[in-house]
Structure formats: structure tokens, C-alpha cells
Amino acid sequence: MSARKRISAEKRKEARKEVSFAVLKNVPSSPRKMRYVADMIRGMEVFKALGVLKFSNKEASAKVEKLLLSAISNWEQKNDRKAETGELFIKTISVDEGTTLKRLRTAPQGRGHRIRKRSNHVTIVVDRINKEEQEQN
Structure with a gap:
């Protein structure tokens, strides 16, 4: 690994230590259906x-x-205290496409139709609402 890549990787690693997030991988539903739910709660x-x-x-x-x-x-866990009502909000929520399982379904006259069983990855980042105000004080 070159020095430039190592420095940028360390910066990314340090930035992730300050952010609280959770990742769910390989959910067996289509990303389109999951994005509908993600859009309902984004920014709440x-x-x-x-x-x-x-x-x-x-x-x-x-x-x-x-x-x-x-x-x-x-x-x-990172802040060593319980979250209070009105303190945290969903900063970002993203739904990415995962692996697709390709299957065949029998069709008339000896043919086959392709079935795509999609999966997705969901990432949620939570943050404090008044973080900027706390840093200024």
C-alpha cells in the first residue's frame, strides 16, 4: 500500500470512529422495496x-x-450514556444492491424464464441533533 493510500485510509478510519452506524447485509428482498421503507424514515x-x-x-x-x-x-456504547428522546436523528440511510441469485422457472414449450432473486445492503448512520451547538459552546 502506498503512503498516499495509507494516509487516506487512516483518515477514513478516524472519521468512522466518531460516527455511530449499523449495517445490515444480504437482506433477501429487492432494494426497491427496502428503499420505500428507508424513504419513510430518512431524517427523522x-x-x-x-x-x-x-x-x-x-x-x-x-x-x-x-x-x-x-x-x-x-x-x-460509544458515548457511555443512554439516548434521550429528541436527541438522536437518522443522519443517513442508504440501501445498496447486493448479490442477485439467478434461477430458472419452467415455461411452456420447453423453455425457461430467468428469475432474479435480489438482495440488498442497508446502512444507517445516527447523530445528535444539536451537535453543532455543543461544539460552539
């Missing part, structure tokens, strides 16, 4: 987002709810 306060996810009818919402609880727990 975390406890409000948990309420929205709890009463959503989407199957993906249960997985995102569990991931959000993990992100909150990670934040609490």
Missing part, C-alpha cells in the same frame, strides 16, 4: 422513526427497525 428523530416502523405493514420495516435499534445501541 430515531424514536419517532421506531414508531413509524413498528406500525408499518411492510415486511422490510421489521428488519429496518431492528437495524435502527442496533444503531442506537452503538451510539449509546
Whole structure:
């Protein structure tokens, strides 16, 4: 590894230490369905987002709810205290495409149609709402 790459890798590593996040990989649902749930809670306060996810009818919402609880727990672990209501919000939530399993379904007249079983990766980053105000004081 060259010096330039090592320096930039160390900078990325240091930046990740200050951020609390959680990653869920290889979720067996299409990224399109997961993005619908992610768009519902993007930018919300975390406890409000948990309420929205709890009463959503989407199957993906249960997985995102569990991931959000993990992100909150990670934040609490890094800061050595419990999160209070109105303190944390979802800074970013991203849904990326994972691996696609390619399968065949039988079709009429001896043919076969391709079935694509998609998966996705979800990343949630949580942060404090008034972080800028705390740094100035």
C-alpha cells in the first residue's frame, strides 16, 4: 500500500470512529422495496422513526427497525450514556444492491424464464441533533 493510500485510509478510519452506524447485509428482498421503507424514515428523530416502523405493514420495516435499534445501541456504547428522546436523528440511510441469485422457472414449450432473486445492503448512520451547538459552546 502506498503512503498516499495509507494516509487516506487512516483518515477514513478516524472519521468512522466518531460516527455511530449499523449495517445490515444480504437482506433477501429487492432494494426497491427496502428503499420505500428507508424513504419513510430518512431524517427523522430515531424514536419517532421506531414508531413509524413498528406500525408499518411492510415486511422490510421489521428488519429496518431492528437495524435502527442496533444503531442506537452503538451510539449509546460509544458515548457511555443512554439516548434521550429528541436527541438522536437518522443522519443517513442508504440501501445498496447486493448479490442477485439467478434461477430458472419452467415455461411452456420447453423453455425457461430467468428469475432474479435480489438482495440488498442497508446502512444507517445516527447523530445528535444539536451537535453543532455543543461544539460552539
